[in-house]
Amino acid sequence: VKDGVVEKMFIEPNKPGDPFEVSDADTMLSYIAPNAVKLEPxxxxxxxxxxxxxxxxxxxxxxxxxxxxxxxxxxxxxxxxxxxxxxxxxxxxxxxxxxxxxxxxxxxxxxx
Structure with missing residues (x-):
């Protein structure tokens, strides 16, 4: 949401198994801050x-x-x-x- 407008929704696919296939933290971070440095575990x-x-x-x-x-x-x-x-x-x-x-x-x- 930016200035009250929904810009992107992370909608889960209706599949059996892991329900967080789309909106895991890494996927959201890549969208919100594509240039963010991802630290290794x-x-x-x-x-x-x-x-x-x-x-x-x-x-x-x-x-x-x-x-x-x-x-x-x-x-x-x-x-x-x-x-x-x-x-x-x-x-x-x-x-x-x-x-x-x-x-x-x-x-x-x-x-x-």
Whole structure:
């Protein structure tokens, strides 16, 4: 709606299955702000009390990234960490499905 006039309606198709095929957030954002930068999804594997984890999370926040945090000992184990990242240290950061690495690797990623 712009100045009281409906410019675009996101009408759902009448299909079985996912009713939000048309008006998901990405579709609406693409219409409303086609030049908007879409941030990649970010996941970070951490453990409580880790200063490098805190540093990596602060850097992500500073760069405007929201992230999903997976905390070691709360459903994630060292076996999981090694299987996913090939490493046994934290943090391990993934952006857009790509393994970035630890805190220093994240700094280098943003420096490029």
């Amino acid at each position: 970010v996941s970070i594997i951490t453990k409580p009390g880790c200063p490098y984890c805190a540093k990596a999370k602060a850097l992500l926040q500073h760069k405007g990234f929201k992230y999903e945090e997976i905390v070691m000992g709360q459903g994630a184990t060292l076996t999981t960490l090694k299987a996913i990242s090939g490493r046994d240290t934290v943090p391990q950061v993934f952006i857009g499905g790509k393994h970035i690495g630890g805190s220093d690797d994240l700094e280098a990623y943003f420096a490029e």
